Amino acid sequence: MIPSTVPRPPAHVRRTQLFVGALAVAAVVLFVLALLTINWPTWARVQSGLTRNVAPLLNGLVRPDLKTFPLAWRSMWETFHMAVLGTLLGAVLAFPLSFLAAGNLLGGRPFAMPGKALLVGVRTFPEILLAIIFVAAAGPGPTAGIMAMGLHSIGFLGKIFSDVIEGIDAGPTEAIRAAGGGPIQVFLYAVVPQVLPEFASNVLYRFEINLRAAAVLGLVGAGGIGLPLLQRLQFRRWDEVSMLLLVIIAFVVTVDLISSRIRRRLV
Amino acid sequence: MSHIAFQDVEVTYPGGLKALKGVTLEIPRGQFVVIVGLSGAGKSTLIRTVNSLVVPSKGDVAIDGASVTTARGAALRRMRSDIGMIFQTFNLVKRSSVLRNVLAGRLGDVPAWRGVLGTFPAADLAFAHECLARVGIPEKAFVRADALSGGQQQRVGIARALAQKPSVMLADEPVASLDPPTSHAVMSDLKRIAREDGITTIVNLHFIDMAREYADRIVGMRDGLVVFDGTPAEATDRAFEDIYGRPIDEDEDLRGA
Numbered sequence: 001m002i003p004s005t006v007p008r009p010p011a012h013v014r015r016t017q018l019f020v021g022a023l024a025v026a027a028v029v030l031f032v033l034a035l036l037t038i039n040w041p042t043w044a045r046v047q048s049g050l051t052r053n054v055a056p057l058l059n060g061l062v063r064p065d066l067k068t069f070p071l072a073w074r075s076m077w078e079t080f081h082m083a084v085l086g087t088l089l090g091a092v093l094a095f096p097l098s099f100l101a102a103g104n105l106l107g108g109r110p111f112a113m114p115g116k117a118l119l120v121g122v123r124t125f126p127e128i129l130l131a132i133i134f135v136a137a138a139g140p141g142p143t144a145g146i147m148a149m150g151l152h153s154i155g156f157l158g159k160i161f162s163d164v165i166e167g168i169d170a171g172p173t174e175a176i177r178a179a180g181g182g183p184i185q186v187f188l189y190a191v192v193p194q195v196l197p198e199f200a201s202n203v204l205y206r207f208e209i210n211l212r213a214a215a216v217l218g219l220v221g222a223g224g225i226g227l228p229l230l231q232r233l234q235f236r237r238w239d240e241v242s243m244l245l246l247v248i249i250a251f252v253v254t255v256d257l258i259s260s261r262i263r264r265r266l267v
Numbered sequence: 268m269s270h271i272a273f274q275d276v277e278v279t280y281p282g283g284l285k286a287l288k289g290v291t292l293e294i295p296r297g298q299f300v301v302i303v304g305l306s307g308a309g310k311s312t313l314i315r316t317v318n319s320l321v322v323p324s325k326g327d328v329a330i331d332g333a334s335v336t337t338a339r340g341a342a343l344r345r346m347r348s349d350i351g352m353i354f355q356t357f358n359l360v361k362r363s364s365v366l367r368n369v370l371a372g373r374l375g376d377v378p379a380w381r382g383v384l385g386t387f388p389a390a391d392l393a394f395a396h397e398c399l400a401r402v403g404i405p406e407k408a409f410v411r412a413d414a415l416s417g418g419q420q421q422r423v424g425i426a427r428a429l430a431q432k433p434s435v436m437l438a439d440e441p442v443a444s445l446d447p448p449t450s451h452a453v454m455s456d457l458k459r460i461a462r463e464d465g466i467t468t469i470v471n472l473h474f475i476d477m478a479r480e481y482a483d484r485i486v487g488m489r490d491g492l493v494v495f496d497g498t499p500a501e502a503t504d505r506a507f508e509d510i511y512g513r514p515i516d517e518d519e520d521l522r523g524a
């Protein structure tokens with residue numbers, strides 16, 4: 001027998017539908033508001049900008065200034081070492097923290113809360129903000145950049161490390177405990193062998209990110225290739241900017257290729 | 268005196284589930300005991316009270332008269348190092364070499380700093396190799412554990428337990444993840460080694476015919492209680508029907524291959 005009325009969806013389904021509908025309306029309202037708020041440039045301004053600035057820019061970019069190469073190489077080399085030290089600093093400090101923040105080792109989630117909160121707190125600060133603070137504190141130069149990258153990497157790596165730890169197979173830990181192993185032996189023989197390859201892989205990944213970040217940190221005076229780049233951008237020396245950019249791109253691409261190849265073999 | 272003594276053991280898990288409702292058993296030294304029963308009957312819980320991976324909420328488990336249940340810290344770890352355990356899912360560190368997995372069995376007996384540095388005394392290394400030879404895979408020492416077949420991985424599990432030089436061996440469904448011929452091979456290895464070394468062994472098993480073939484004594488469990496305790500000869504089909512709480516057909520798959 002066919003029911004006389006189509007059954008209405010249950011209450012929780014209707015609530016969900018209502019919620020999704022409200023979200024869609026809110027998104028449209030936000031979009032319209034954003035369009036109204038922005039100061040759109042006049043067409044004349046765009047035209048003059050294109051002829052006065054963009055044309056010489058493109059002209060310079062396709063003619064990299066070879067005399068700038070030694071400076072570009074030296075700065076990029078410094079940037080590379082900043083990234084190495086920043087990543088190392090972050091990894092070394094993230095290692096112990098991640099175990100404190102993992103909910104499956106220290107006797108339950110509540111014990112991991114302080115560690116997790118600390119890591120979230122560290123991650124909240126954008127790198128560039130940290131760099132500005134460290135430049136103010138320690139003066140301009142690579143040290144500020146390294147500290148900023150290191151601190152930010154702690155938050156990033158600590159979070160990923162503790163996720164990896166929470167994902168391990170609990171079987172081996174039980175086996176070591178059953179064999180009479182204490183906490184340190186469980187850690188060394190059941191936990192570390194399971195997490196180490198993924199730790200290493202993520203440290204390399206963070207290094208790739210840090211190398212790109214280090215190229216920008218110089219903009220706030222935290223060392224590396226960012227400062228010479230900023231100066232030449234301000235003086236509109238597009239040919240020299242071009243050289244610097246080429247070196248950055250070549251370096252970053254090469255490092256990414258090598259690093260991702262190593263990572264594939266690790267995991 | 269009995270080697271392992273369960274005295275009125277009860278286990279209530281957080282959440283209220285009563286897994287054991289008062290189990291009393293005496294197991295003499297060197298006996299090969301097979302525990303049978305449906306999933307959820309309390310077999311795994313019972314076996315884990317012997318090394319205190321599960322702590323009884325009432326009652327006591329003692330080995331050679333010394334209570335495991337009340338032992339804590341270093342004393343408990345010392346008792347555990349005398350109890351080998353093998354698991355249904357093997358519980359090997361899959362990325363580590365077979366030898367390193369076996370050496371984990373020596374951890375209870377070497378100084379802590381040796382375990383930290385991973386420098387085991389030559390005698391322990393030799394013994395680990397010997398344990399692998401006893402389970403028939405001496406050539407696999409330097410292979411990664413996850414490169415082995417299931418049967419071979421369980422042999423590594425047995426070798427790791429043997430490396431403890433245990434007087435008690437616990438086996439929680441050791442062959443449930445293996446095919447029938449491999450199961451028989453692993454069970455006969457286990458039985459042979461237990462005989463040779465006089466190790467008191469408790470094994471949880473699903474298969475009736477395997478229980479009859481390998482056990483000195485069969486203990487049947489249902490719903491957290493011991494409902495059968497006797498020799499394989501006494502464990503008739505009628506007795507098993509009682510343990511499983513339903514009739515067993517001649518061609519039913521409860522029998523292994």
